[in-house]
Amino acid sequence: MPELPEVETMRRGILPAVGAKIRSVLKLPCPRRPLTITPSGEKFCSLQTNSRIQNIERLGKRVVLVLDNELRVVIEPRMTGLVLISDPPTQEHLRIEWELSSRVLPRFWFWDRRGLGVVRALTPRQFEQYYNAKKIGPDALAISLSDFSERLKRTSRPIKVALLDQALVAGIGNIYASEMLHQASIHPALRSDRLRSAQVQNLYAAMYDVLETAVRYEGSTLGDGTYRNVLNQDGNYQNQHRVYDRAEEICSSCRFEKIVRIVQAQRSTFFCPNCQARKRS
Ligand SMILES: [Zn+2]
Numbered sequence: 001m002p003e004l005p006e007v008e009t010m011r012r013g014i015l016p017a018v019g020a021k022i023r024s025v026l027k028l029p030c031p032r033r034p035l036t037i038t039p040s041g042e043k044f045c046s047l048q049t050n051s052r053i054q055n056i057e058r059l060g061k062r063v064v065l066v067l068d069n070e071l072r073v074v075i076e077p078r079m080t081g082l083v084l085i086s087d088p089p090t091q092e093h094l095r096i097e098w099e100l101s102s103r104v105l106p107r108f109w110f111w112d113r114r115g116l117g118v119v120r121a122l123t124p125r126q127f128e129q130y131y132n133a134k135k136i137g138p139d140a141l142a143i144s145l146s147d148f149s150e151r152l153k154r155t156s157r158p159i160k161v162a163l164l165d166q167a168l169v170a171g172i173g174n175i176y177a178s179e180m181l182h183q184a185s186i187h188p189a190l191r192s193d194r195l196r197s198a199q200v201q202n203l204y205a206a207m208y209d210v211l212e213t214a215v216r217y218e219g220s221t222l223g224d225g226t227y228r229n230v231l232n233q234d235g236n237y238q239n240q241h242r243v244y245d246r247a248e249e250i251c252s253s254c255r256f257e258k259i260v261r262i263v264q265a266q267r268s269t270f271f272c273p274n275c276q277a278r279k280r281s
Pocket of ligand 1: 251252253254255256257272273274275276
């Protein structure tokens with residue numbers, strides 16, 4: 001599932017569309033499970049037609065087109081959604097086409113194999129209803145140390161599970177939660193509210209480092225090959241993973257213990273029992 005670095009890569013990939021006018025929006029015929037599109041019918045397309053793209057932002061794991069008619073178009077890839085500017089992996093899973101008045105970027109697409117993606121064209125009021133601060137917390141690449149620390153103190157959940165809570169901090173998913181905890185040498189099952197302040201500082205630094213590096217590498221393309229950048233190429237951060245999906249491999253940091261996989265809140269967690277030993281507080 002695309003997390004902050006993958007979605008940020010999508011955003012940067014279509015950033016040349018800023019300033020362009022949307023000539024048309026087309027829902028392409030797809031025989032597979034339909035996307036969730038708001039509003040339904042032709043209104044989704046007609047609302048955007050002839051407006052100009054003022055900005056392209058990211059909200060957690062979503063790309064947001066800000067239009068000059070105040071509409072916000074939220075593109076949420078969920079499991080298998082992609083934003084593409086050329087050469088789709090398959091034609092049949094192309095879902096929506098935006099045609100622009102731009103020589104640099106004449107069109108882009110939303111592609112989705114499984115169809116779990118969500119795309120919404122919302123007024124500012126609707127946007128606030130769907131995506132207010134109760135549902136989406138501060139971005140993982142914008143939050144301050146004091147805010148991060150305070151939010152972690154409010155929950156007794158295991159730290160790995162807390163990091164996945166988009167209302168606590170937005171953008172982190174299963175891959176990068178495991179990676180940043182390993183870099184910070186924190187056991188994933190430690191209670192969030194019991195982390196010492198030195199641990200919170202280490203985690204905060206690791207969060208920025210892991211996510212910024214992963215953005216530079218254009219995200220992680222896992223074995224299933226689903227995630228691609230806007231040019232339909234693999235990301236490269238998967239080669240930098242220290243723990244994610246590396247169960248039974250020797251830890252590349254300590255070269256002493258094997259990476260272990262456990263399940264927390266129905267999701268896999270990977271960690272090194274040596275680097276991330278559970279210390280008594
Ligand atoms: Zn280790």
